[in-house]
Every structure is written in C-alpha cells, then in structure tokens.
Amino acid sequence: MTTPGWYKDPAEPDVRRYWDGEQWIGDGVPADTAIPTEPPVDEKPRYGVKEPVLAPFGPESFGPERTAQSPAGWGVPVGGTSADGRPTGYPAQPGFPPAGAFKLPLGTLPGDVPAQALASVGERLAARVIDIMLVGLLNVVVNGWFVYQYISQPYWQQVADAMTAAAKGQAIDPPTATTTVSWLAILIMVIALGLWFAYEVPQIWYSGQTLGKRLIGIRVQFLLDQQMTFGLSMRRWWVQALTVICWPIGALFGLLDALWCTWDQPRKQCIHDKAAFTIVVRARAPRSEAASGTGSEGDPS
Incomplete structure (x- = not known):
C-alpha cells in the first residue's frame, strides 16, 4: 500500500482512512x-519532530508514563492512529525498532537525545579502561590461584625448551x-567471564552505569525510551x-567493536550498542557547557 488514497483500516474494516504513502x-x-475526493487535513504531528531532551536518569525516566501514548514501544495498539501520527493497523512489536531505524536522524527515535548529550569516544574509552582495571583486580583475587597453578605446569617449561632448541636449529x-593444562585454561576463562558478567550486566540493567561510567559521568540508555531489561543488558x-x-x-572483532563508535553516525554506537538498541549518553553536562549555561534543556547538569 504505497499509493496515497483512502483505504480500509486493516484493524477496523468498517472504517476507511487516508494513507499518504507513509502513514x-x-x-x-x-x-x-462515499469515498471522499480530497485527503483529510493532517492536524497531527509526524513522528519524531519534537526535539528530545536528556531526562534525569533513574527508574522514573523509563516508566510507563513516558510511553503512555505508545505502551508497547514501536508497536502501538492495533486500530486507529497513534497520537504521533503513525499507522496502527499492525500488531504490537515491543522492544524492536523498524528496519533502518539506526540510520534515522537524531530526534526520530523515542529515546534519542541531542547530539551534545552523547558521550564522546574519549569518555567511553576512559570508563572502559577503569572497568577493565576493576575486573582485572577481581580476577587477581578470585582467579589468582588458578593462574599460578596454570603457569606452574611442567608443560610451559617444555615449551620454553622447545623454543630454545628451535632457536639453535635443533x-x-x-x-x-596435558589434560590439567587444558582444564585450567578453560576454568580460568570461565571464571574471568563470570566475574565480568557479574560486574557489568546487573549494573547496566539497574542503573545504566558501571563504576567506571559513574566515575566518568556517562551512562547507557535504551534507545527506545523504555525500561532497560536484564535480557537487553546481557545481550x-x-x-x-x-x-x-x-x-x-x-580480539579482532573486539577491536572493530570498540572502534565502531568513532565513525558511526548519528548516535556514536558500537556494535554491542546496536545489538541491544542502546546509546551512551552523558549523565551530566560537561563543565564547559555547565559554566556557560549552554547545556541542553532538561540536561541534569
């Protein structure tokens, strides 16, 4: 249904509505x-024209009161036309944006923020370095004994002897x-992943901030302006x-993922952000903006 005209609403067959080619x-x-000869006067704003602002972070930021006009997220109640002008003749699809949504300009998705509210690459890198150091300390405490047992295995002395012999042309x-070396390697990796999971996933789910992000002053925000779920944080x-x-x-994929936000437009998302429909924003305005009073309206500086 691409040609503008009057059509029966898929959700309300007894009602005929005007489709302008997009909504x-x-x-x-x-x-x-009788079918009207002229289209109706469109008095409702198109979706995404309202300038978004960065709201204070917390559970109240994502509550149902912010999505009352579209309680199911991108899928709205079947039948009629939503308050923002979107067609509603299709089933609700909570939590997933339409194809190509990530390429839309800032301000066209429910959880968008002004460009100046997006975290910079430097801020994200600093927060990640802090988180890596903290997870590393946890591994020293929990994984240290297993790492010691791993590097103490005779296998590594045999590896060193083989390298020395190869250098001499022998x-x-x-x-x-050995089986012990293999199992220790697996155990160390599982524990390391478990510590990283326990450190990051619950914090992002609950507050959008790991300790590193909290220290730098940035946070993760669900792009669809709904409550962050444990499943999305885990993804x-x-x-x-x-x-x-x-x-x-x-490691190559990890490097690509980390660098993706340096060229991604318009939301500076890494691959893991796109997978979970998240953006990383500033939890407070930069000092230069706060001092000059140029921070965006609604920014909790």
Whole structure:
C-alpha cells in the first residue's frame, strides 16, 4: 500500500482512512459511505519532530508514563492512529525498532537525545579502561590461584625448551598440553567471564552505569525510551564477551567493536550498542557547557 488514497483500516474494516504513502493521517470515515475526493487535513504531528531532551536518569525516566501514548514501544495498539501520527493497523512489536531505524536522524527515535548529550569516544574509552582495571583486580583475587597453578605446569617449561632448541636449529618434538593444562585454561576463562558478567550486566540493567561510567559521568540508555531489561543488558555484554570467548580471532572483532563508535553516525554506537538498541549518553553536562549555561534543556547538569 504505497499509493496515497483512502483505504480500509486493516484493524477496523468498517472504517476507511487516508494513507499518504507513509502513514495514516486525519480521522477515518465509515467504510460504507462515499469515498471522499480530497485527503483529510493532517492536524497531527509526524513522528519524531519534537526535539528530545536528556531526562534525569533513574527508574522514573523509563516508566510507563513516558510511553503512555505508545505502551508497547514501536508497536502501538492495533486500530486507529497513534497520537504521533503513525499507522496502527499492525500488531504490537515491543522492544524492536523498524528496519533502518539506526540510520534515522537524531530526534526520530523515542529515546534519542541531542547530539551534545552523547558521550564522546574519549569518555567511553576512559570508563572502559577503569572497568577493565576493576575486573582485572577481581580476577587477581578470585582467579589468582588458578593462574599460578596454570603457569606452574611442567608443560610451559617444555615449551620454553622447545623454543630454545628451535632457536639453535635443533629438531625437537613439540610438547603436548596435558589434560590439567587444558582444564585450567578453560576454568580460568570461565571464571574471568563470570566475574565480568557479574560486574557489568546487573549494573547496566539497574542503573545504566558501571563504576567506571559513574566515575566518568556517562551512562547507557535504551534507545527506545523504555525500561532497560536484564535480557537487553546481557545481550549487550554478550557481544563484547565474544572478544574473550573466540580468542584470539575474537580480539579482532573486539577491536572493530570498540572502534565502531568513532565513525558511526548519528548516535556514536558500537556494535554491542546496536545489538541491544542502546546509546551512551552523558549523565551530566560537561563543565564547559555547565559554566556557560549552554547545556541542553532538561540536561541534569
């Protein structure tokens, strides 16, 4: 249905509405009456024209009161026309934006913020470095004994001897890792992933901020302006965890993921942000903006 004209509403067959090629506009008319010759006057604003602002962060920021006109997210109640002018003749599809949504300009998605409210690459990098250091300290405490047992295995001395012999041009059979070495390697990786998961996923789910992000003053926000769920937080983490799970090839993916936000437009998203429909924003205005009073309206500086 691409040609503008009067059509029966898929959700209300007894009502005929005007489709302008992109959305339903105006009020409907009974289907059994004569088809109007002119389109209705579109008095409702198109979706996404209102300038978004960065609201204070917290559970109240994502409550149902902010999505009362569209309680199911991108899918709105079947039948009629939504308050923002979108057609509603299709089933609700909560939590997933339409195809191509990430390419839309800022201000066209429910959870968008002004460009100046997006976290910079430097801020994201600083927060990540802090988080890596903290998770590393947790691994020293929890994983330290297993790492010591791993590097103390005779296998590594055999590897060193083989490398020395190869440097001297001597032929020597390469050592074979023992079952103990293999199991210790798996155990160390599982514990490391578990600590990272326990550190990051619950914090992003609950507050949008790890300790590193809190110290830098940035946070993760669900792009569709709804409550962040544990599943979405886990999905976001899982994409990042591929760096460790698929090591060493995963290291290349991890580098690509980390650099993606440097060229992504318009929302500076990494791959793991796109997977979970999130953006990273400033939790407070930069000092230069706060001092000059140029921060965006509604920014909790």
